[in-house]
Amino acid sequence: MPTRKPALPAPALSTRERVLGAAERLLATGRPEFSMRDLATEAGVSFATPFNQFGSKVAIMHALSAERIEAMHARLAASAPPEPGPARVLAAMEIAASVMLERPEVNRVVMGALGAPAAAPGHVFARSRALWAEAMGDAATFADPAGANALLPDQLAFAFRGVLSFWTAGEIADADLVASARRAAAMAMLGFAPPEMRRVLLATCSR
Template identity: 65%
Template sequence: MTQNKSNPPTGLQRGAPVRARILDAAEHLMRQGKADFSMRDLASEAGVSFATPFNHFGSKAGIMQALSGRRIDAMEARYRAASPPGDAAARVGAAVDIAAAVMLEEPLVSRGVMGWLGTPAPDPGLVAARSAALWALALDDGDGLNAARRSEALTELPQQLAFAFRGVLSFWTAGELADAALAPQARALATTLLCSYGG
């Protein structure tokens, strides 16, 4: 049965902010194995007009970037709540474990989002910058890194760690890396990067 904008699907509250409803609807469709949903399907699922998702996000790629942002927000919130102890290397390791756990909570949705992030988009998103900010948070003041190279490390490592985690995620998304291997492989790569700065 087709949804109309006066009857949002179960679980999506009519009074919820429209952007959140659209993102919730996109996740709902992906949970059902419909990562290739059309914008018309999405509008129907969210109970909004066909133009509304375009007005809020511009394109399906924009929606996927926002869904990636949701995951990064969750990673950051959990990292802040955990407030992991230790030096920069220990905190980055904890951040890797938290980030992997967030992705593994809903693998079908996470793989769908990651698959879309690997395709060209009309407008570049902010996923790389947001991811780098998470790793900068974990690095904090770089305690435990080589003092002579600490400033360079704090400039370079956040982006390198973002690229590294995204690289590991790409193999996981493609099914070449098992769920159980996601965090250990990402940790190994993060450790290699940190070692280059004495961490």
């Protein structure tokens, strides 16, 4: 019989990954107020390391947010959504909301932290805008492709962030997040949708 090859060990985590993983674990166990010393202990690194890697706790939350948006990009690319256009944007909204629902107790804290004052502006808006621009594609299926390309990625980013803010505050239940995100996207796209798609978007808004 052929001998079974031993499984290869998992690649070692980078220091950055260890710190972010520790932050997620602390948030998941109900410790959103964790200190940077708590974080260093959980990650098994020196007290200075989280500061050297990120600079502040707010920056760590921004890094966790960036990981979520990267996951949304990856799942959109790996899925088989409709062709670029309104239908694909709705599918992307569903994917994005589903990512947030995977660890709601962590992601609510992350979202809450994004609105806190920081020494320098973050990049959440730019990352979110890029996600919706990817979902839209070249906007050829919209009634006004040039206008859609110029305006809709921003409006979709605003719409998704708005829905997430009410979800973070507990005013939108987990069970309603996907539908709420889809409705917000449908409303944002109505002004750029061709007649046949307007019917679909209006139906989405009423659900």
